[in-house]
Amino acid sequence: MVGGRSAWVRRLVALVVASAVAQGAAAGTGLIYVSHERSDNIVMLNKADEVVGQFKTCARPRGMLRLPDGKSLVVACGNDDTIAVYDLASHTLLKRFRDIPDPETFDLHPNGRDLYISNEDDSEATVLNLETGEVTAHHATGPEPEGVLATPDGKSVFVASEAGNLVHVIDTASGKVVKDIITGSRPRRFALAPGGKELWVSCEISGIVDIIDVETLASKGQINFLPKGMRREQVTPVDLVITRDGKTAYVALGRANHIAVVDVGTRAVKDYILVGRRPWGLRFSTDEKTLYVANGLSDDLSIIDIPSGKVRKTVPVGMVPYAVIVDD
Numbered sequence: 001m002v003g004g005r006s007a008w009v010r011r012l013v014a015l016v017v018a019s020a021v022a023q024g025a026a027a028g029t030g031l032i033y034v035s036h037e038r039s040d041n042i043v044m045l046n047k048a049d050e051v052v053g054q055f056k057t058c059a060r061p062r063g064m065l066r067l068p069d070g071k072s073l074v075v076a077c078g079n080d081d082t083i084a085v086y087d088l089a090s091h092t093l094l095k096r097f098r099d100i101p102d103p104e105t106f107d108l109h110p111n112g113r114d115l116y117i118s119n120e121d122d123s124e125a126t127v128l129n130l131e132t133g134e135v136t137a138h139h140a141t142g143p144e145p146e147g148v149l150a151t152p153d154g155k156s157v158f159v160a161s162e163a164g165n166l167v168h169v170i171d172t173a174s175g176k177v178v179k180d181i182i183t184g185s186r187p188r189r190f191a192l193a194p195g196g197k198e199l200w201v202s203c204e205i206s207g208i209v210d211i212i213d214v215e216t217l218a219s220k221g222q223i224n225f226l227p228k229g230m231r232r233e234q235v236t237p238v239d240l241v242i243t244r245d246g247k248t249a250y251v252a253l254g255r256a257n258h259i260a261v262v263d264v265g266t267r268a269v270k271d272y273i274l275v276g277r278r279p280w281g282l283r284f285s286t287d288e289k290t291l292y293v294a295n296g297l298s299d300d301l302s303i304i305d306i307p308s309g310k311v312r313k314t315v316p317v318g319m320v321p322y323a324v325i326v327d328d
Helices: 002-027
Strands: 031-036 041-045 051-056 061-066 072-077 082-087 093-098 103-108 114-119 124-129 135-140 145-150 156-161 166-171 176-182 187-192 198-203 208-213 218-224 240-242 248-252 258-263 269-274 279-284 290-295 300-305 310-316 321-327
Touching: 031 061, 031 290, 041 061, 061 103, 061 321, 072 103, 082 103, 114 145, 114 156, 124 145, 135 176, 145 187, 145 198, 156 187, 176 218, 187 240, 198 240, 198 248, 240 279, 248 279, 258 279, 269 310, 279 321, 290 321, 300 321
Parallel strands: 103 145
Antiparallel strands: 031 041, 031 321, 041 051, 061 072, 072 082, 082 093, 103 114, 114 124, 124 135, 145 156, 156 166, 166 176, 187 198, 198 208, 208 218, 240 248, 248 258, 258 269, 279 290, 290 300, 300 310
C-alpha cells in the first residue's frame, strides 16, 4: 500500500510539473516585437513598456507572424527576397526560405502549413509550404499586392492590390482566383468581423474603410474619417483591428496621425486618439486592454490604454516601424 501510494504521488507530481511546463510554453515570452524597414532589426519591449533588447534581421523586415507552436516568428524580408524564421526564445535564425520575390505581408492558412504571401514587385501572391520549403502556387494579382487574410474555415484567402484598387479572392480548394472586387483607392489591410460575415478593407487614398459581404463578395458600405483639424487628403488609413467580441474596431489613419475608434454595429466613429506620425501597424495585447501602434514616420510606438482611450506611453524604437507581434 505504501509503495502504491508512493507511485501515485510520483505520478501526480509528474502531471503537475508537465502541466506547469505546458502552461509556461503557452504563455510565450511576454514580449512585444516590432519590425523596422530601415534599421533592419526587431526591437523587443516588455509589458512595462520598456525596450529590453533587439536583434538584427534580414534586409527590410516587414510583415511578421507568430506560428501556432508558439516557438517561432516568421518575418518577411522585403529586400532579401526571403522568408525568415526566428526562434522566439533565443531570437536566433532557424531557417530561411529564399527566392520569395519582395515579400511584404502574409497569412497562414488554418492548416498551419501554407503561408500565403503578397509579392509586391511581382504582382502576385505565392503559397509557401513551410514544411517542405516549396512554393506550391502562384496567383496573379493587380499591381503592388499587400494585405493578405485567410478565412478561419480555410476556404478563401483575400489579397489586396494597392495600385489595382482590387481585392482578389482565392478559392483554396481549386487554387484559383474566383473574384476581383473593386474597392476604394489603394486598399491596404484587412480585418474580419467576428462571425466572418464582413471583411473590412482599409483604402488609403480614398480615406475610407470598405466593407465587403463575405458571402456575396459585394460591397455593403463604407466608413469615412475626418479627425478635427485634419484635411481629408491627410486621412490615409492602413491597418485595422477588431475586438474579439465584435463590438469595436480601431483604424490607423496614417498621415492624419490618429487612431479611429469605430462602433462595428453602427459603423459610427466614436473617438479619435492622437498618436505619433503616420501610424500604420496595430496589434492588441491578448487581453485587449492595450493597443500597440507602430508610427512609421516618427520611429516610435504609441501604447494605448484601451479602457481610458488614451496613450499611456510613447516609446522610441527602430527606424520606420512596420509590424507589431505580441507574444504574451
